[in-house]
Amino acid sequence: MSSLAEIARICGVSVGATSKALSGKSGVSEATRQRILSVAAQHNYRPNRLVHAIQSGRSMTVGLTCNDFRDDFSGRIVEGMIEVLYDANYDAVVISWDLCVHEGEKVLRTFAERRVDGLLMFPPADQPSQAYLQELKNFRRPIVVVDQTFVGVEDYDFVGSQDFEGGELATEHLIASGHRKIANLYHRKTSTGRARLEGFRSAMQKHGLVVHEQWMREIQRYGTDEAYAHAKALLSGENPPSAIVAFNDWVAMDVLAAAHDLGLSVPRDVSVVGFADLKLASVVRPRLTTIAQDPLSIGRRAADRLLQMLQAERDASPPGKPMADRVPVKLVVGESSRTIG
Amino acid sequence: MSSLAEIARICGVSVGATSKALSGKSGVSEATRQRILSVAAQHNYRPNRLVHAIQSGRSMTVGLTCNDFRDDFSGRIVEGMIEVLYDANYDAVVISWDLCVHEGEKVLRTFAERRVDGLLMFPPADQPSQAYLQELKNFRRPIVVVDQTFVGVEDYDFVGSQDFEGGELATEHLIASGHRKIANLYHRKTSTGRARLEGFRSAMQKHGLVVHEQWMREIQRYGTDEAYAHAKALLSGENPPSAIVAFNDWVAMDVLAAAHDLGLSVPRDVSVVGFADLKLASVVRPRLTTIAQDPLSIGRRAADRLLQMLQAERDASPPGKPMADRVPVKLVVGESSRTIG
DNA sequence: CTGAAAGCGCTTACAG
DNA sequence: CTGAAAGCGCTTACAG
Known part of the structure; x- marks a missing residue:
């Protein structure tokens, strides 16, 4: 060169x-x-832009930690981020896969050494170690946490979805459709799962419905066949629910599978509501009734927020309080739920 | 700092x-x-590693262009890449979303200015412009093309799947299951689609079967409802096929949907074979019969190859001929295909 | 063992 | 208008 x-x-x-x-x-x-x-x-x-980065003290680079690109959800978030960053001349992003490498704090150190100007962070899959959180503290650059929060990052800006409202929405849809016997396949290990569960409980209570604990099934190991097993147990039990609220679309798919394998029909025998509105939700039959999130907006807003913080730094304006931005969700009625008696 | x-x-x-x-x-x-x-x-x-990058002339950074993370396939490829790169101390990757920004050559210029040591390239969705190809020529750093090739990049190293063999495998599975009336929903705009189609034709010919052109349906605009419409037309036509080879799992999903919407049952009324073995293939009912690709290996091998080329550069060894590395595929028999009379 | 100096590739005041 | 010099943050021969 x-x-x-x-x-x-x-x-x-x-x-x-x-x-x-x-x-x-x-x-x-x-x-x-x-x-x-x-x-x-x-x-x-x-x-050579590296020279410019050294001279100006601004690398025009943003660190991005992802845990996994398992479906179009995270992909769309990143798409939104890149779009906004690119327009601001942050066209390059240093990305790192902390789940893959299992060395979260080393990754953060790398970011620091590469002098990224800020960090867009999908939380790691597991609760991070003390060393990770310490390294995060030492990072001292703007950080925006995306999609989920976790213990130890309450002090950072956050952009995600209205998970609580979504949980309510899903449940109220079922209640409005005449369902009373509503089960829930929930996930407490993620902040999103907890909020959706809260939304569920809130909606049930609001309508004077009792939450039957035997229909409340916790997914402890997400990604295994546990959700499928729970669904099967629920549907083949003594007193099966007439509807199931699923943590997300993948869990809803597990419910469809369980119903199918038991010779049951959805929504005739049981109604199901998912969460996310993944591409597959409208491709599968029956189409999923689901709570649609807006990943593109999440990504855009997260990047916008980070750019704002970087600008504020340059203006030497006092740092504002960390804020949580929750992008609205909406109910998409598919064919996996129906009105009953 | x-x-x-x-x-x-x-x-x-x-x-x-x-x-x-x-x-x-x-x-x-x-x-x-x-x-x-x-x-x-x-x-x-x-x-400050940027300083080291300038001094050594090696940024320890690799450019990565992706068109889209639409499902777990590309995600797993990237996972494999990052894993290998990380082990080689290429822990950071500059990523850019050229589809998103619609400015392919500008992105390449950015890579050059950031002094990435090499490039891992998912081809852009559309045939790239002359300007893009020119910029690619000027890049003068090792490049590995991943998953698909496109006109103008024949001179680069490539890592992908055995698409031709996969196309054969899918077809032979159906033939071995007694099917003779086999349709194909193919995609000619991608190198993968063309190779799979060739494999189909090869298998048909090998077994002395006639390819009925009325059952050959080209997907012109991938990602629209065209595949679904084709499937519906095929299945509701005068002389419906007994089996359909789909370009990939998403198209196979469209076939399942079309069959369902016509009141037909898979595999009773029609058998379907997909390609990729996405996560959804084993989650959906009926489980998809599909040709499993190995995205993790694709990613790892692509990164390995790039690292080899970088090493060769340092050793000043003469550049080898560009080679194409095609990772084996295998048939996964699900429930969407069956043996007939 | 320790320091001063050159140099990586650039930009930006400052002289001529 | 043009050039020489300092400096960004470091490493690496080279003197003391």
């Missing part, structure tokens, strides 16, 4: 002049500028 | 000595080293 010095040498001028010419600054004659520009183009010159 | 100079000043030694102490080089007394180490730890010192 040719350097400024080479271009300067070829043109027979100083590096200073070459620098000015290429960056469009004044102080060079038009003739020299043209000569320099043409030589630079010929030699395919590309300025 | 505290600098080497600050640490040096605090310790009352030169920056040179401080540098040696922190990087574990010899030439400092043990006492001074300990003092420097402790001060650095206290002040949470992190070396």
